[in-house]
Amino acid sequence: MRTFTSHDILFLLQAARWTLALSLLAFVGGGLGGAILAVGRISRVRALRSLASLYIQVVQGTPLLIQLFIWYFGISLLGADLSPIVAAAIALTLYSSAFFAEIWRGAIQSIAKGQWESASSLGLTRFETLWYVILPQSLRPALPPTVGFMVQIVKNTSLAALVGFVELARAGQLVNNITFQPLPVFACVAVIYFAICFPLSALSRWLERRTHGHRQLVRGT
Amino acid sequence: MAIVNLSGVRKSYGALTVLRDVSLAVERGAVVALVGRSGSGKSTLLRCINGLEPIDGGEVVVDGRRVEQNEASLRQLRQEIGIVFQSYNLFPHLTVERNVTLALSLVKKMSAQEGRAVAEKVLSQVGLREKMAAYPEQLSGGQQQRVAIARSLAMQPKLMLFDEVTSALDPELKEEVLKVMEGLAREGMTMILVTHEMDFARRVADQVVFMHQGRIHEQGPPSRLFAEPETPEFRQFIASTLN
Amino acid sequence: MSYTFQFGEVLRYWPLLVQGAINTLVFSVIAMVAGLAIGVVGASCRISSSRVLRAIAGAYVEVVRNTPLLVQLFLFYFGLPALGLRLSTSQAAILALTFNTGAYSTEIVRAGIESIHRSQIEASTSLGISRLQTFLHVVLPQGLERVYPALASQFVLMMLASSVVSAIGAEELTAYGNRIQSENFRAMEVFFVCAAVYLGLTYLMRVLLAAVAYVAFPRRRALGSV
């Protein structure tokens, strides 16, 4: 047993880089998946719509932690041994894509129907309308909740600690196991998370104010 | 003795002076119609009487008591004064009956039965007894406004204030509300009403007060005022209301 | 790569799974009710005229929203004993969930309250109703009704997130799932079954929350039937 020192803080900060890396992976992967799903959700092909909607319902209706366990413990039984970071990246990507899909679908559908109608009456195809007319306009309403969900992603990466990946939360546990000073250790961990998340929250709020849309109600844990 | 006495009332919003040195006495049982262009300060004057707007100078005395901006005295005051707004402002989450009885139970501590009896009485008075269980959204504008009047009447006020209560209503619906108000006037209720219904003012009011740029510009009994307006502003105003 | 699913190996443990589901639901309902209470108080502070109250409530919301539930849980479970307050796993779990969802509820309830037009307050106080009574009988019910969908989805999110309390060994569905898979080594099946149970809980919560709305907001009922 030894005291909590600046050395430990350095260790936590180093681990926080993995939190950032994992967040980035989940953001990029989830963004791509979310885009595909969002297009599926508004597709004219009924089967695609149902499939995307089913995926979203299942992912949003089950805990991220369980999804992570399935990837981490479950897949290894199938013979493919996933390292914690790969399992976490996959789980976070698939989870985030469902949420991004819903955020973006909402943004796309917030664009007045008249835009679709007037574009198609100009002879644009459905895809051209989406690409040149609707998407550029949905960017504005989509941006604040997208940034807002990034906060959620960063916090969600902490679950990787529970499959043993040494990111910030796991590093906190490790330091606590040595120092037995949970209060300062986890307070420090919380402060680092706060330092990452707060700017994103503030940015999201600022963007919201700027877009003049009514305030999005943030939900999360 | 006058039930409402305003002397030298001044009111501004920032740099904008809305009421300049307004003095007015309203006798018990009188019906006073406040008329004037939009923005002349009529609503503000009305709202100063029940303390919804604090004043910057002068004095408002209602029923012998000075209107002060502290919660206890305002609560007391407002039990004596009913106010009806242009936009009805019924409580949308409550039934018509509960709209009427809410203040009875919270303020007058009436039991549910007592409250219900009062609700039945005042709702009958405005012809809406059968709507007790409805929600405001299920009623027409005219019916909602009559409920709003009933809600105020239930508190047995000594004075009723009406702020353009028919302005949001279609012509057919206006009539049913005006009829209720006329009935109240006949029964001797003291009323101060802001209105654009000049015929109604002519017929029902004992006194018409013309407001212009935050001042009482001209006042008197309608018979004289409308027949021989003294100021060019009031003459113009009357002409504009004849569309 | 051949793997035979053997769900029988998991379903054998059904009493444990049922108990886990019940515990998860109990944790969630307690945290939901307490969190809503915090939300109402917190929202009142956020809009109060007292600068200090506004700052405290604001800080609470920001701290919770910008740190992970898992870390909050660790602070309660491992940190509080350092201050002389030892909590059982269930107590720490419920406390963390309540603390967490209370912050989100604060912001949601605040939005609801602020969406109620000032004219409602004027109409009420003009009848002689006090400010506090106006808040309780006029503003709050309407505000809650308006943001109820957001509150309901927040509560479902919280129920799902409650699986992290298994990290301190709090006795709920995920923890039982972990226990089962450590006995039968059937992780895949165990967590699939858990996922299915959570999905069922999600729908159950939605139904329950709709039922609550049905009772709590009679106006909706009346207008729906018109």
Ligand SMILES: Nc1ncnc2c1ncn2[C@@H]1O[C@H](COP(=O)(O)OP(=O)(O)O)[C@@H](O)[C@H]1O
């Ligand atoms: N809350 C307020 N803040 C700032 N200005 C106000 C407010 N209420 C009214 N005013 C201004 O005061 C003036 C008088 O308003 P009001 O009393 O409503 O006039 P009226 O009822 O005769 O149309 C108007 O210029 C209006 O814009």
Ligand SMILES: [Mg+2]
């Ligand atoms: Mg007005």
